[in-house]
Amino acid sequence: MTIPENQQVSWWSVHEYVAARLTDDWPMVGTPAWCGLAENxxxxxxxxxxxxxxxxxxxxxxxxxxxxxxxxxxxxxxWTPVIQSVYNRARYYIPRRAS
Incomplete structure (x- = not known):
């Protein structure tokens, strides 16, 4: 799956697209009634x-x-003190070496 640059979802855009294509009545997706429908x-x-x-x-x-x-x-x-604390801690970080 390619991750899009912007992952914001707009329900209204989807709704407008779907509303124009829906039939009058349909079973819930994945139910036995839905599985029993013909592919077309x-x-x-x-x-x-x-x-x-x-x-x-x-x-x-x-x-x-x-x-x-x-x-x-x-x-x-x-949050300024928290940011400064994290920044200061990072300056003194010593990476572990594998033995």
């Missing part, structure tokens, strides 16, 4: 597209929660 049944693809938009929604909300948590952590204290 449009409901099979509709279920996959629906699952993809649910995944995109989950990813977008997780990314938003991650950013919110990072902002809260950053605002919770003055």
């Amino acid at each position: 049944d449009p409901r099979k693809l509709a279920a996959i597209l629906d699952a993809a938009q649910h995944w995109a929604l989950r990813m977008e909300t997780c990314q938003e929660a991650y950013v919110d948590a990072a902002r809260e952590i950053r605002a919770s204290q003055d």
Whole structure:
């Protein structure tokens, strides 16, 4: 898998793409009903597209929660002393030698 430069997920873009391609009714992807559909049944693809938009929604909300948590952590204290401590410790680091 190639990692894209920007991994931000936009649920709305996926939703717009999927909404235009969904049929009226489809079984949940991966269920026995879905597995029983013919390969060329449009409901099979509709279920996959629906699952993809649910995944995109989950990813977008997780990314938003991650950013919110990072902002809260950053605002919770003055991180300057911590950064200086880590930097000072790194100056005195002596790599181990294999015996």
